[in-house]
Amino acid sequence: MGRYVIRRLLQMIPVFIGSTFLIFFMVYALGDPVAALFGDKAPDPATAARIRKDLYLDEPLWKQYLHYMGQILTGDFGTAFNGQKVTELMASAFPVTLRLTIVALLFEIVVGIVLGVLSGLRRGRSLDTSVLLITLIVVSIPTFVSGYVLQFLIGVKWGVVTPAVSPYAPFGELILPGVVLALTSLAYVTRLTRTTIAENSRADYIRTAVAKGLPRHRLVTRHLLRNSLIPVVTFIGTDVGALMGGAIVTERIFNIHGVGYQLYQGILRQNSPTVVGFVTILVIVFLLANLLVDLLYAVLDPRIRYA
């Protein structure tokens, strides 16, 4: 197992380099950051050249990349064009998004798995059919629709929660955004759990467990659930990465100053250091989440052997 982890960590290096270079290339090569800095006005050529030199923008792209990576390794993510340090932006954005992710994930796991198990065990009955229908509808509705509708109904019309989240974004204010963020994945988790439960409940080892005279709750928790959750865990694990980075729409709807918001602002203002820095961190989060899934897989399913 230890060797496997080390090998996987080493495998991450080329993926990390490849993906960050791609981002670096797209952000730096396809726009002119100096021009963006001056907005509508054309910069004085001498000043522009000086800024280019200061920011290593006159060097070839691969040198810029190496320089940037070198700085990242020392913890220096550079300065946004408005003078704020990117690390400062991260320090304020990531905890907020992390809280949002936790809310969404909890919702997704608890509600999704419970609904999935219940409908899987009652395959073909009315509960199962309605869960299938509702999840289908939920999957079909884009987040910006469900987000605005729920914000309007629950936040504005009924006034149950505050429609916009304050800058510090405590857990309490993040419940509604968390639910909105989780909705699609929640529907997937429900359906996935339902399918694997329904499939496994016909498996030979479940028949054996019945023949052993096990009580029903033990049958479901010890035998059925453990086997059925393997694909669900895989999905949830990869979803952690997606939730951390992909909350752009939800964060904008509820005015949450998290990672998605900062990324959005960075792209809008061609604020290259912000975009590249955030994406780099997200790449790492993705890689770690995937590693975690693989390790969890081995814990849940002993048939998976790592040499």
Next chain:
Amino acid sequence: MEHQRDQPVTLLDVRDLQVEFHTRDGVAKAVNGVNYCVDPGETLAVLGESGSGKSVTAQAIMGILDSPPGRITGGEVLFRGEDLLTMGAETRRRIRGAKMSMVFQDALSALNPVMSVGAQLAEMFEVHEGMTRKDSRAKAVQLMDRVRIPAAKDRVGDYPHQFSGGMRQRIMIAMALALEPDLVIADEPTTALDVTVQAQVMDLLAELQREYNMGLILITHDLGVVADVADKIAVMYAGRIVETAPVHDLYAAPAHPYTRGLLDSIPRLDQKGRQLYAIKGLPPDLTAIPPGCPFSPRCPRAQDICRTDRPPLFAVSHGRASACHFWKETLDER
């Protein structure tokens, strides 16, 4: 055991059991009035080809029939005189695994792939006897020793896929015999195994049966296995018992043309080089079993009466019956 009081009741008495399956193509009558009984220490072999209803009967007895689509439509399953079919679900669950248990065919799929074999064995003691985890683990090691798994102590934490086919089937047997049940149903316990391992596993099962004086129902389509271990045989065809007899009588002279066909289709060394006998045709579609004798379309002896009148089980001799209008002729053939 506490059941040693002299009771006249048999261990298991199946009476007129009927099972149907509701399928897209209609109602398949899988079991149509099966009767058989097993005494303590006795081995009943239930013989028949795929789809003859032998496994479904066992599942109905065990209470593990997939329903839906399966449904028991009639009959009684008396276990020590009590009808399992009318019993409450919880009472029946307590009997399952503890008083009667089952050995399945393919141990690799019948054992839980993500639970260690030790945990799966120990579970029997935890659930039925309320033992602590530690005590039940020790019991699991003892059981693995008992079925002669080498280095049981080191292997108790291993998972099913880490064992060979023969060893897995030994674990299956250990699990079925964990609580020393009165009745064990073995559904083709050696079919999935190598021939060399088959004999070992069968010997083990027979040995443990003698030791615990259990009733054993051995479901198989392998006549070779039956001859060595069974006391009596019930041959099934299209959901019915067509012949039942003490094992030696049946091998000496079958009283039903179907049994005869089965015996003739065993490859024999002294007939090497000659074409192997095969019963012509296929078993009937269970959604439309023909009237009369269900075997008549394939029977070399069939007359008009076979196609119109369904033969009941005729008593041939003591402990022997055949569902053939011409059982006498069949018997005398040899």
